Amino acid sequence: MSAREAILDPLFNKNPVLLQILGICSALAITNSVLTSLIMSMAVTAVLAFTNVCISLIRNHLPNSVRIIVQMTIIASGVIVVDELLQAFAPDVARTLSVFVSLIVTNCIILGRAEAYAAQHNVRMSLLDGIGNGLGYSLVLIVVGSIREILGSGTWLGFTIMPVVYEGGWYIPNQMMLLAPSAFFIIGLIIWLLRSWKTGQVEEREFKEINLAKAGRQL
Amino acid sequence: MNNDSPKKALLVVFLVALFCSVLVSVASILLKPIQQRNQLIERSKNVISLTGLAKDSAALSNDAILAAIKLLDIRVINIDSGEFASDLNAAEFDSRAVVNDPELSIAIPAELDIASLSRRSRYEIIYLVWDGNTLSRVILPIVGTGMWSTIRGYIALQNDLNTIAAVSFYEQTETAGLGDQIERPDWQAQWQGRKLFDSQGRLRFRVGPGTIAPNSPASSYQVDSLSGATVTSDAVTRIVAYWFGANGYKRFLDQLDAHPAVKAAAADATGGSTS
Numbered sequence: 024m025s026a027r028e029a030i031l032d033p034l035f036n037k038n039p040v041l042l043q044i045l046g047i048c049s050a051l052a053i054t055n056s057v058l059t060s061l062i063m064s065m066a067v068t069a070v071l072a073f074t075n076v077c078i079s080l081i082r083n084h085l086p087n088s089v090r091i092i093v094q095m096t097i098i099a100s101g102v103i104v105v106d107e108l109l110q111a112f113a114p115d116v117a118r119t120l121s122v123f124v125s126l127i128v129t130n131c132i133i134l135g136r137a138e139a140y141a142a143q144h145n146v147r148m149s150l151l152d153g154i155g156n157g158l159g160y161s162l163v164l165i166v167v168g169s170i171r172e173i174l175g176s177g178t179w180l181g182f183t184i185m186p187v188v189y190e191g192g193w194y195i196p197n198q199m200m201l202l203a204p205s206a207f208f209i210i211g212l213i214i215w216l217l218r219s220w221k222t223g224q225v226e227e228r229e230f231k232e233i234n235l236a237k238a239g240r241q242l
Numbered sequence: 243m244n245n246d247s248p249k250k251a252l253l254v255v256f257l258v259a260l261f262c263s264v265l266v267s268v269a270s271i272l273l274k275p276i277q278q279r280n281q282l283i284e285r286s287k288n289v290i291s292l293t294g295l296a297k298d299s300a301a302l303s304n305d306a307i308l309a310a311i312k313l314l315d316i317r318v319i320n321i322d323s324g325e326f327a328s329d330l331n332a333a334e335f336d337s338r339a340v341v342n343d344p345e346l347s348i349a350i351p352a353e354l355d356i357a358s359l360s361r362r363s364r365y366e367i368i369y370l371v372w373d374g375n376t377l378s379r380v381i382l383p384i385v386g387t388g389m390w391s392t393i394r395g396y397i398a399l400q401n402d403l404n405t406i407a408a409v410s411f412y413e414q415t416e417t418a419g420l421g422d423q424i425e426r427p428d429w430q431a432q433w434q435g436r437k438l439f440d441s442q443g444r445l446r447f448r449v450g451p452g453t454i455a456p457n458s459p460a461s462s463y464q465v466d467s468l469s470g471a472t473v474t475s476d477a478v479t480r481i482v483a484y485w486f487g488a489n490g491y492k493r494f495l496d497q498l499d500a501h502p503a504v505k506a507a508a509a510d511a512t513g514g515s516t517s
Contacts, residue, residue: 055418081254081258083245084245084250084254085245085254086245086246086247086250086251086254086255087245087246088246088251089251089254089255092255093254093255093258096258096259096262097258097262099262100262100263100265100266103266103269103270104265104266104269107269107270107273107277108269108273110273110277110280111273111276111277111280112276114277114280114281114284118284118413121415175419189426189428196419198419198420199419201418201419202417202418202419
């Protein structure tokens with residue numbers, strides 16, 4: 024795999040959220056505004072790059088029996104550092120994100136990339152893979168965050184797009200967009216669009232519908 | 243050495259743990275002063291917006307906020323005796339940090355615990371705003387449990403110690419789009435001018451449903467509840483009821499009411515209205 028592929032493949036071809044359906048939990052929870060989506064994207068990308076590099080560095084010395092625990096220790100430490108940094112330099116956003124920064128530990132993308140990629144590849148490629156997957160996650164978060172903020176609050180990154188009725192405008196905000204389930208619908212629609220474009224991503228069905236008429240005759 | 247030998251496994255785990263603990267400790271120690279400054283700014287910003295002194299407190303820079311908060315008369319009070327606690331340093335006291343300290347906090351009996359706090363500090367930091375030698379406002383922190391988690395805010399009272407001058411909720415995780423509207427400025431503006439107690443000294447204030455006729459007796463004590471957020475609205479009513487009831491600031495307010503600086507202000511107000 025080339026460096027270019029490592030960075031660009033996770034955007035559309037192997038997107039961690041849209042193809043592998045990982046990291047959905049945080050993608051639902053924090054995408055009600057673009058700013059929180061952006062900060063969360065940066066946090067996850069930083070943690071992914073950091074853990075991928077650390078795990079790749081020690082990949083030849085990882086005892087198989089305690090592999091996952093060692094990886095989790097590194098991931099958790101990276102997340103704590105990012106959390107502390109956010110509280111120091113972006114306190115307002117850190118407050119909005121609340122527990123979801125610490126919950127990056129449980130984001131499957133991070134352990135997934137550590138296990139599937141960084142544990143077998145060199146440091147440079149692991150770094151690029153971490154950044155690439157971080158960008159893939161970020162792309163989804165920012166798109167979902169934009170849709171939810173525009174329809175739910177009439178703003179984009181805090182700038183008024185559609186003045187809302189509370190402030191004397193005309194737009195009645197769709198409050199469902201501020202609640203987590205709306206992200207389910209939006210991500211579902213994005214997955215549908217992506218798979219209509221890149222048909223290779225459509226999974227094979229795990230079962231086939233029986234032909235009722237035929238089955239009835241046989242019975 | 244074989245990667246899967248117990249010795250190697252222990253060594254790797256030990257080294258990784260050592261590296262990670264150093265990393266986390268260094269980050270925590272280096273960033274602590276900045277984080278504490280942020281917390282102070284955040285708390286101060288709310289207080290300053292309630293003093294009525296700054297025209298547009300949202301536009302103040304962080305340094306201006308830190309400078310302004312130093313000018314306020316910050317006191318620690320003993321909630322239960324209602325007196326100023328001069329032995330505690332207002333700059334260092336943190337009522338959140340002592341809530342599990344058996345010396346400095348008390349357990350609230352379940353039947354009195356209408357704000358669902360279970361414990362509270364015996365002391366609290368309050369802010370007095372002076373206009374010359376007379377008191378113009380007193381700013382009191384309130385806290386309690388809402389729909390999902392803790393709601394924290396401040397109420398500023400005018401110098402009759404009854405009329406609400408302003409309110410601010412600065413920490414809450416109520417339902418997005420419904421209960422979290424307690425942070426909406428136009429809803430908080432409704433609190434302005436509402437009274438807590440009636441002429442008999444009974445606590446009447448509530449956040450209740452329905453439009454209130456502007457001249458009805460209820461109108462001076464009621465703020466319209468947030469539609470779709472009954473639990474949050476009720477929680478706010480209960481939080482105010484706890485903090486301004488006999489187990490909250492009532493004793494402090496009664497003592498403050500007898501204070502010469504407050505009496506002078508009250509006399510001014512009545513003198514002004516009759517002339």
